[in-house]
Amino acid sequence: MNTIKNRVHEILDGYDTSNITIATLCSHTSLQIFHGAKKEGFRTLGIALREPPKFYDAFPLAKPDEFLCLDDYSDIKNKLDELVEKNTIIIPHGSFVEYVGPKDFKSLKIPTFGNRSVLEWESDRSMERIWLEKAGLSMPKEIKNPKDIKMPVIVKYHGAKGGRGFFIAKDYHEFERGVDRRRKYSIQEYIMGTRYYIHYFYSPIKNDGYRLSKGSLQILGVDRRDEANIDEMYKLGSQKELKSYGIYPSFVVTGNVPVVLRESLLPKAFAMGEKVVESSWGIMGGLKGSFCLETVVTDKLEFRVFEISARIVAGTNVFVNASPYADYIEDGLSMGRRIAKEIKYAAETGQLKEIIS
Amino acid sequence: MNTIKNRVHEILDGYDTSNITIATLCSHTSLQIFHGAKKEGFRTLGIALREPPKFYDAFPLAKPDEFLCLDDYSDIKNKLDELVEKNTIIIPHGSFVEYVGPKDFKSLKIPTFGNRSVLEWESDRSMERIWLEKAGLSMPKEIKNPKDIKMPVIVKYHGAKGGRGFFIAKDYHEFERGVDRRRKYSIQEYIMGTRYYIHYFYSPIKNDGYRLSKGSLQILGVDRRDEANIDEMYKLGSQKELKSYGIYPSFVVTGNVPVVLRESLLPKAFAMGEKVVESSWGIMGGLKGSFCLETVVTDKLEFRVFEISARIVAGTNVFVNASPYADYIEDGLSMGRRIAKEIKYAAETGQLKEIIS
Amino acid sequence: MNTIKNRVHEILDGYDTSNITIATLCSHTSLQIFHGAKKEGFRTLGIALREPPKFYDAFPLAKPDEFLCLDDYSDIKNKLDELVEKNTIIIPHGSFVEYVGPKDFKSLKIPTFGNRSVLEWESDRSMERIWLEKAGLSMPKEIKNPKDIKMPVIVKYHGAKGGRGFFIAKDYHEFERGVDRRRKYSIQEYIMGTRYYIHYFYSPIKNDGYRLSKGSLQILGVDRRDEANIDEMYKLGSQKELKSYGIYPSFVVTGNVPVVLRESLLPKAFAMGEKVVESSWGIMGGLKGSFCLETVVTDKLEFRVFEISARIVAGTNVFVNASPYADYIEDGLSMGRRIAKEIKYAAETGQLKEIIS
DSSP: OHHHHHHHHHHHHTSOTTSOEEEEESSTTHHHHHHHHHHTTOEEEEEEESSOOGGGGGOGGGOOSEEEEESSGGGGGGSHHHHHHTTEEEOOBHHHHHHHOHHHHHHOOSOBBSOTTHHHHHHSHHHHHHHHHHTTOOOOOBOSSGGGOOSOEEEEESSOOSOTTOEEESSHHHHHHHOOTTSOEEEEEOOOSEEEEEEEEEESSOOSSEEOSSSEEEEEEEEEEEEEETTTGGGTOOHHHHHTTTOOOOEEEEEEEEOEEOGGGHHHHHHHHHHHHHHHHHHHSOOOEEEEEEEEEOTTSOEEEEEEESSBOGGGGGOSSOOTTGGGTOTTOOHHHHHHHHHHHHHHTTOHHHHBO | OHHHHHHHHHHHHTSOTTSOEEEEESSTTHHHHHHHHHHTTOEEEEEEESSOOGGGGGOGGGOOSEEEEESSGGGGGGSHHHHHHTTEEEOOBHHHHHHHOHHHHHHOOSOBBSOTTHHHHHHSHHHHHHHHHHTTOOOOOBOSSGGGOOSOEEEEESSOOSOTTOEEESSHHHHHHHOOTTSOEEEEEOOOSEEEEEEEEEESSOOSSEEOSSSEEEEEEEEEEEEEETTTGGGTOOHHHHHTTTOOOOEEEEEEEEOEEOGGGHHHHHHHHHHHHHHHHHHHSOOOEEEEEEEEEOTTSOEEEEEEESSBOGGGGGOSSOOTTGGGTOTTOOHHHHHHHHHHHHHHTTOHHHHBO | OHHHHHHHHHHHHTSOTTSOEEEEESSTTHHHHHHHHHHTTOEEEEEEESSOOGGGGGOGGGOOSEEEEESSGGGGGGSHHHHHHTTEEEOOBHHHHHHHOHHHHHHOOSOBBSOTTHHHHHHSHHHHHHHHHHTTOOOOOBOSSGGGOOSOEEEEESSOOSOTTOEEESSHHHHHHHOOTTSOEEEEEOOOSEEEEEEEEEESSOOSSEEOSSSEEEEEEEEEEEEEETTTGGGTOOHHHHHTTTOOOOEEEEEEEEOEEOGGGHHHHHHHHHHHHHHHHHHHSOOOEEEEEEEEEOTTSOEEEEEEESSBOGGGGGOSSOOTTGGGTOTTOOHHHHHHHHHHHHHHTTOHHHHBO
């Protein structure tokens, strides 16, 4: 990793930092990334397959200035000179990493927002747990041996962030019937409560938010994920009843709903974010920029964190010009725009290497 | 229809198009229609029963400049001279058509936004299905013979958009017990997934959105409907259990919640809108202005379209000054304001006949 | 109460009303209260335990200008001179009243927004019912004798607004198993439908909203509460099934979701607000400022009101700069800002005593 980081920083040294291009892959959170970058005065570039996606025409304020069209996302590694020439900084999002492939992504010799080393820690459920427990967060218990399932659990497969194939089991029998043993899985206690996906931004170079021992932290919004078909299957009858029709719950994210947290939970939410950031320094050289803690709040008003995403997540799409959190920071602040502001400030103050890897 | 259209266009020829009045019936989406029209500089008129509804006093930016009060909505046909004198263009919404009556509405000799011929295609479930299947959209299967019910289905009555009386059945027995045979019904496969009501605007005269072979398309927002009492009945117990108390699910729309779609679904959403518009040209002379596709997204991330509304729908009420879609088009763009902008542009460029019938 | 009111009005007479400080306790809805007050040009003060809560640093537009830190909230009564010196007006919210204690709160000799006498009417379920029935609102039926439970009911404890311990019972047996007889409870018919928490503002001194016989009424927003663990427990299985794991539904508010009401329900919503305000004049000298009706809309499109909160409630946190109701009044109008505007107007026109107790 360090050789790549060194190479990337060499590339950065050659950049005209008054003329940066912000690029990302045309999916996931690209609308707000381009919209925010344009508002901050950056040139923007969309990476797409074969031809420019037509739907940006319908959203002129979020349409990138130009497109780089590839036959296959893996071809991006052959286009780096072109991107470097344009002083490009890439904003990675979940689909970016998934489509380019985690391995290729990690070795891309092109300036990228955030710390790429974070990736392996968030994509492997065991490493993720080590990190979050080191941060002192309260997570759902892990059940090592399926025979120990005595309470409701959720079985999750590694890698897949989309939730495909996840299932709930209440005993060993249900586990056995549901599991696909060819995939790497983990068994988590199912936490009862309401889900909140909290969208943080950590800046190592600005001190205008919630102060950490270095840099500062913000919360820009909160959402809840829509999941097909678990969310609405109750309308049809009980899960027990539906099994006889071969209908089982699934957990595929299809969209997002805006929510706000009870205000008295905010101090706890910031404390969790703080611990995650500070623990990341020793583990992988520091989380930077956007991240999301995926939580359940129980009826004791306690947070349980079941996952971390160490980059911009799709739930931030619920707010563009108005978020009941970002509105207390400044008007019209989306997560995409916050990222653009960070790059702008770093460029202006000669600190790009602090936030780029 | 053509004679009415001709008469309406004659009336339009007599209008002072620099002094148009935007009118609608005081319900449904009237607040945003008046609010948007006022922002675009139009004079506004609210059609109400007996006396001006008091609640507009609480929303000064959405209060119409004047009211036309009727004893009965059907009296509107006796007030056309008055409306014509004020250069009135009517914005029809669901309640407008319902209260005035589809027949009366279709023959009203007054300029009306959009294409009135669309009405019969969207209000009859069989014609609607012909249209949407011709557009190549994937719809829930229709079950002709109730005895063929082998999987969960939803039984819907024709006409009623409100959802009153709809019910779910999982076999013939449940169908028999639930059905009201005096009403015209259709039996649809019940699609598992999450519901998204997508709010489109199609302009035949502007090319600043997603380009079609003529004109262009926008998506301004997405919502999900609240339905009493299906949405929250699970809190009380299973449907099976509740039947013993005589409690059955119902599907009456009481409100709406804002949502966003997974961004990777947007290209599909635009493609669906495009096909609906382009197929409408041959069928009924073209859908114009606002429409809504009522969809379910499955856990395969596929859309199923279960209904179309070919005019502004109440779900657009969730966004006025800030929508996570319209924010990428321009600030403060509600669906009501988009309609007003279309009329303004058409008036300025002499193209009113393209969007009025 | 009258002696306290007289003393408070004496204090007000000594205030420099061009230099008012708005204060509240640092929780609940404090962000929007401070944000709104700052926008209207007030000095702001946060009341906190021990030290200033760090999380305000992350929300600079909502950070109070100064803090008053106490070892215990009950110490506030020893700090009144300091507050009076700063021309302080206190905005009470649910947590304020709960933490300071209803008794202490009622006798605090410091100018407070709204009418403190309302408190005892909203915090005791029997008095609340007397008030709302006097106002002619339709409430869920009360069941006096648990043995008369024949339909689903919800059992609520007095005082606790958080919902802790509430439970559903469908017969006497379920009631017996669930009830904590040491606490004062009431048994309400469980109303099927969808819940809407309607946020009103009543001004006795301004006539720019929905006119009452004195003053005027606004609706600024609507939300729905998230409740752990009732909201999502269905994902795990039926309540019946979950009982065998010792899992029972609970109703603890953890956050809020924005919603809009079907527009045709608005006239009814205003009429309910009107009746609540006008009936309050004879009962306790008048409700003033923010209040919330907590309603269910049935599939007959009828409101049932199950509770009133006679002050700003946390559901208003869903909108700060953009609400699909407040947007029709003026841009960027949160409930916190509406309160600040009322105080500003009253100060400028010499009417503070009309809204302060």
